[in-house]
Amino acid sequence: MTHFPFEIAAVDGAARTGRIQTPRGDIRTPAFMPVGTAATVKALYPEQVSEAGADIILGNTYHLMLRPGAERVHRLGGLHRFMRWSGPILTDSGGFQVWSLSKLRQMSEEGVTFKSHIDGSAHSLTPERSIEIQADLLGADISMQLDECTAFPSPREEAERSMEMSLRWAKRSKAAFGERETQNLFGIVQGSTFEDLRRRSAEGLMEIGFDGYAIGGLAVGEGFEAMCEVLDFTTPVLPLDRPRYLMGVGKPVDLVESVARGVDMFDCVMPTRSGRHGQAWSDYGPVNLKNARFAEDDTPLNAAIACPASRDYSRAYIHHLVRAGEYLGSMLLSWHNIAYYEDLMARMRTAIAEGEFEAFRRGFLERWHSNEK
Ligand SMILES: CNc1nc2c(CCNCC3CCCCC3)c3nc(N)[nH]c(=O)c3cc2[nH]1
Numbered sequence: 001m002t003h004f005p006f007e008i009a010a011v012d013g014a015a016r017t018g019r020i021q022t023p024r025g026d027i028r029t030p031a032f033m034p035v036g037t038a039a040t041v042k043a044l045y046p047e048q049v050s051e052a053g054a055d056i057i058l059g060n061t062y063h064l065m066l067r068p069g070a071e072r073v074h075r076l077g078g079l080h081r082f083m084r085w086s087g088p089i090l091t092d093s094g095g096f097q098v099w100s101l102s103k104l105r106q107m108s109e110e111g112v113t114f115k116s117h118i119d120g121s122a123h124s125l126t127p128e129r130s131i132e133i134q135a136d137l138l139g140a141d142i143s144m145q146l147d148e149c150t151a152f153p154s155p156r157e158e159a160e161r162s163m164e165m166s167l168r169w170a171k172r173s174k175a176a177f178g179e180r181e182t183q184n185l186f187g188i189v190q191g192s193t194f195e196d197l198r199r200r201s202a203e204g205l206m207e208i209g210f211d212g213y214a215i216g217g218l219a220v221g222e223g224f225e226a227m228c229e230v231l232d233f234t235t236p237v238l239p240l241d242r243p244r245y246l247m248g249v250g251k252p253v254d255l256v257e258s259v260a261r262g263v264d265m266f267d268c269v270m271p272t273r274s275g276r277h278g279q280a281w282s283d284y285g286p287v288n289l290k291n292a293r294f295a296e297d298d299t300p301l302n303a304a305i306a307c308p309a310s311r312d313y314s315r316a317y318i319h320h321l322v323r324a325g326e327y328l329g330s331m332l333l334s335w336h337n338i339a340y341y342e343d344l345m346a347r348m349r350t351a352i353a354e355g356e357f358e359a360f361r362r363g364f365l366e367r368w369h370s371n372e373k
Contacts, residue, residue, distance in 0.1 A: 003211035004184050006243055010353045014235065014262040017352040020243055022088045022141050023182045024080070027055045029243065029264040030348055032255065032341045033090060035272065038063045039073070039083040042272045043327075043334040046085045052307055052335065053342030056088040058267045059140060061133045062097035065123065066116045070137040078139035090186075090267075091140035092247075093130040093173075096149045096216075109165070111146070127172035135183050144214060145173035147188040152220045159192035166190045166216075167204040174208050184211035186245060192217055193226050195233045202237040212243040215263070219248040228257055235262035252281060252344055253368050256361055259348050271341045275334035278322040282340065283367040289333065294319035307339035 006029075008018040020027040034041045034049055036057045041049045049057060059079050064070055076082050079089055098105050098114050105114035111126030127146040134143035146169050150162040170187050177185045187205035191197030205213060215234055218227050231246070238244055245265035246258050255266055271281060279286045280301050297315040305311060309332040321329030351360035 002179060002181055002184075003242065006212075006241060008241070010355070012352045012355050012357040013260065015259050015348070015352045015357045016240075016262065016264065017349045018264075022056075022184075024086065024088045024141055025055060027088060027265075028345075028349060030255075030259045030345055030352075031055060031265050032345045033058050033265060033267040034338050034341075035060075035267055035269045036083065036085070036089075037269075038067070039079060041334075041338070043276065043331045044272075044338065046083065048335055049085075049338060050087065052339040053346060054087075054338065056090060056141075057085060059089050059091040059138060060097060061091055061094035061125070061130055061138070062101065064138060065094065065125075065133055066118050066121075070133040074137040074139075078137075080139060088141040089138075090142040090245075090265075091134040091138055091144065093134065093144040093146040094125050095130075095146050096247075098125065099149060107148070109168070127169045128176040131173055131176040131185075135177060135180070135185075140183065142184045142186060142212070143177065145170045145185065145187050145210075147190060147216055149220065150190050150192045150217045152192060152217070152222045154192050156194055156197075159190075159194055159197055163190040163192075163197050163201045167201060170205055170210075171208055174210070186210055186212040186214050186243075188214040188216040188247070189234060189238075190217045191234075193222060193230055198230060198234045199237055202234060206239065210242070212245060212265075213238045214245040214247050216247050218246065219250055219254075219268075224254070224257075227254070228261065231258060231261040231263065238262075252283065252285075252341070253365070255341075255344060256348065256364050259352075260357065260361055271337035272334045275337045276330045278329065278333065279337075280318075280333055280340075281337050283344075283364055284370060285368060289315060289318045289322045289329075291319075301336050302340065305336070305339050305343050307336060309333070309335035310339050 005021045008016050033056050034054050101117045102114040113124040130146040134140045147166040148162050187210035189201045191201045243264045246263045278290045294315040300311050302310040351357045
């Protein structure tokens with residue numbers, strides 16, 4: 001097993017803090033991974049993403065195979081060189097995006113065929129092809145198995161069929177990946193909201209053996225309570241000494257409640273996407289800077305965060321930019337939101353290291369549920 005060393009520095013309840021050591025740098029956990037869908041964390045330079053505190057970013061098989069093409073990225077030196085990000089990159093395997101973005105898709109045991117949402121051209125993804133794109137062509141440090149994200153809600157039989165196919169694809173993904181010294185491969189637990197299916201999926205993946213375990217099939221409309229319930233009965237089954245990655249999550253309160261349940265890694269489009277829609281995140285929830293109450297608010301978004309977008313610009317100015325539809329509005333809010341998310345992760349890492357995570361969590365939930373904005 002050539003998994004990256006995962007050093008757990010402290011445990012507080014089910015919460016853990018530590019670091020994953022990769023050839024391209026350490027990942028401090030719990031970690032939030034900004035999403036770089038089309039080889040860019042939208043509206044930010046890589047330097048800003050790194051200075052904001054991100055150790056690792058996400059890339060994506062689906063988008064990059066369609067445009068500019070995985071072979072082209074490879075000819076140009078791989079994804080790190082192409083986008084000038086020298087730290088670790090995790091890529092998703094593409095299955096989820098086929099379901100959420102493409103038209104006319106066909107699923108079979110072999111894989112999935114689909115039409116590009118960009119130009120309608122025909123494409124196919126198999127477990128083997130997805131690994132080739134992620135690990136060989138893009139050069140991801142961490143690749144994900146090809147899986148099927150089971151729709152929610154699903155009847156039990158459908159969830160079982162879907163989970164079992166993802167397990168077969170997990171086996172094929174691992175066989176295609178083989179043993180690599182400088183790259184890792186994560187399996188993805190499915191099983192929707194059914195405890196026994198989640199257990200069988202986790203046990204099946206551990207039997208195959210992966211460098212880390214993602215929890216898929218969540219943040220698909222099941223709601224906060226159901227997501228927490230699935231975490232309550234899934235994370236305890238997973239190995240303590242391997243990273244757990246909750247895919248597609250989430251709002252700040254989701255991150256706090258999931259870290260409390262033993263999750264180490266997260267990704268979400270929320271900070272950047274909501275920044276483009278005029279929203280700034282805080283411990284009190286989202287704040288829409290378009291709101292008239294900011295028109296003459298000369299205070300910064302959050303002076304406690306050492307990011308120019310959070311500390312140096314007034315809300316009045318950002319309000320003006322958003323109202324005027326100026327690019328700088330989206331740029332500053334995206335920058336602040338990434339810095340806020342990374343600051344939240346840093347506060348949680350410190351709280352766990354000091355054995356104070358419960359107190360941190362209580363304080364955060366009080367702020368989150370207060371109506372102060
Ligand atoms: C938002 N909710 C959610 N996302 C899920 C995702 C995607 C996670 N984010 C990947 C980025 C998305 C933007 C482009 C770059 C990659 C899921 N992915 C996989 N493979 N399986 C899931 O069950 C799975 C489940 C998910 N649930």
